[in-house]
Amino acid sequence: MEPLFTPEQLAEIHAYHLPHYIRAAVNPFARFALLALMLGVLVRPFFRMATAAAAGLERRFGFLRTAPVSRAFFSAMDRLWGESGWGAAVIFALMTDLFVKLVYAPVDIWFAYTLEHQHGMSNYTPAAFARDMLKGHLLGGFAIAALVIGLYGLARRTRHWWWVLGVPVALLMLVSSALDTYRGRLYFEQEPLPPGPLRTRMTALMAQADIPFSDVLVEKTSVASRRIQAYFAGQGPTRAIVLNDVILQELSEDEVLAAVAHEAGHVQEQKWPGRIASSLAVVALLFAIDRMLRRAAARNWFGTSRFADIRTLPLLSLLLSLVLLLGAPIAGAFSREREREADRFALRLTHDVDAFRRMLVKAARVNKMDPDPPRWVVLKGMSHPPVGERLADLPAP
Template sequence: MDPIFTPEQLAEIKEYHFPWYVRSAVVPLINLGLLGLMLGVLNKPYHRFAEATAARLDRRFSALRTAPGSRVFLKVFDRLWGGSGWGAALIFALSLQLTFTVLFFPADVYFSYILEHRYGMSTYTPMRYLGDTFKGVAMGCMLVACLVFGLYGLARRIKRWWLVLGVPVAVLMLLASSMIDPYRGRLFYEQKPLEAGPLRTQLTALLARADITFADIVVEKTSVVSKRVQAYFAGQGPTRTIVLNDVILREFTEGEVLAAVAHEAGHVNESKWPGRIASSLALVLFLFIIDRLLRLSASRGWFGTTQFADIRTVPALMLLFFMVTTVFGPISGAFSREREYEADRFALRLTGDPVTFRQMLVKAARVNKMDPEPPRWQVLKGMSHPPIGERIAAISQP
């Protein structure tokens, strides 16, 4: 049986992944240090800056408070926040977000642009890279605004805000969030239906055997930024869509595309409700813990807080989120890797063609430069997929 990589390919892959492993080991420590710095040293200066900036803006644009259109707009924010002062809160939270963005920007450019180009994995042009980076920053700022008004604003106005916020969001996670998945990719990539032909016919027949209904099969033009192959299912029920990127259609044979989609079909047949219910309950519990943290901070004056749901506790919430994801990341990764193995087994039962399935995995590993044997600590830290070498070995066993 042919090896996955030649010695030259393997050496290049190890060189490519080494900086990523260093980053994976170092970034959590950097984040922890930055959050500690934000809580212990920079919290007060940032808050003073936010209050001073908000006061200057309020004086300069005071006419907006009485203008017919903007008056209504600003009153809506007053109501969402539970009074005045939301400007300083928003500036404070956005300042923290942008600080992390600026500090990590050089590393992000190196890893997502320079390193990817150096090893032939990226087709990003500088302007498109900057455009997508700007979209990412804008989306991050929108999430921060949702945090300020949706969490802090609600907590200031409603006693059991964690139930009022947590239950609807949990229900949304259970029923609706996955249905909008097919539309997220369109923010960054052009999509068009897969043209009629043998491949579309074979995919339709494959999914009929798997008893999976779907709305469409689309091709996502990711080759404008990357040379990686990709296939996935997006959405649920009436919005379920099979997404193939244009690279996989160029690099894979029709049989290998079928094998890749068969693997993704295995994920569709997973029992998702236990995980979704557990995630929804965990969200409500996490919001309750945040409520306890906000109340404890207010009662003891931590971080300079003077009232419940003081915006100065944002770094503490970031630290809490960091600790939760660090602790539960390995557990989540272990479950995810087992699901990948089960999806492989499902694909083999569905296609009955282990030879083509192995060829698909080998080609994906070569095109995407997957490390067949990453450091064990990296796997246990929370890798969502098993090492490609282990996956290939598993399907090769009788």
């Protein structure tokens, strides 16, 4: 069998991945150092600036509190927060988030734009990249504002808030995958795959696997990336097969079917145990946050004056970063095993080892996958087994 990569391709892949490996090694320390800086030095001045900014906005736009249309909004926000002062809290949260984003911006832009262009992995124009980056930051800012009002507001008004908030959040997590088909449309145009042999064969393959779906969509990611991608999105009546336009350009019909068969393996997984475990973990995390907020209030950490003081928000970020860091190796191990089982499912479904092997090889070449990454990178939380291992696990054709 021909080697997966030529020596020249392998050198290019190593040059592409080396910065990512360095970042993976350094980033946890940099993240914790930045959060320690915020907690030790910046929380108090940021809170003073947020309070002053909120007071200035109140003086300038206070009339909106009594205006016919906007007064309902302000009244609702005051009730959610439990008292006045939610504006300063939201501004403080957005300031801390903006500070972190500005610190990381040079690195994020270099990795997401410069490095990708250097190695021929991106089709982004500067304007399109800036637009999507801004869109992501705006969505993130909205999520942070909702977190502040929802979590801190509820915690200030209800003693067992972690239970009151945790249960609906857990239930939302159980059903949120039904919305997956709509998330991709925030960034890329999608259209149905035209009728033809590929759609016909894909429909027959899914009927064989007993997987109902609503449509086959083509996601036009080539405006931003040259990577191959296929996935299932949604659940039940919203489930759709999504192929990006790059995969249709790079792979043959048999190879596309092999990729879809692999993704079908994930549809057949027993997802409920994992979803239930994740939901319980969210409730447990909220309980841990409650304990931490109470300790911070009792000891007046960072100048806090009461329970659920917004000045503890960077401390929550520190706790969440620690949980994610410690949980990544475990989550990665489970994810890699699911990928191996999806490979086995695809082979049982298609009975075409050769097409599956070709699909993996082409995907590895187009996506510049490292066939043998450092073991610590794998154990740190890689979601897929190295492509070299996946190819070695294939039965002889």
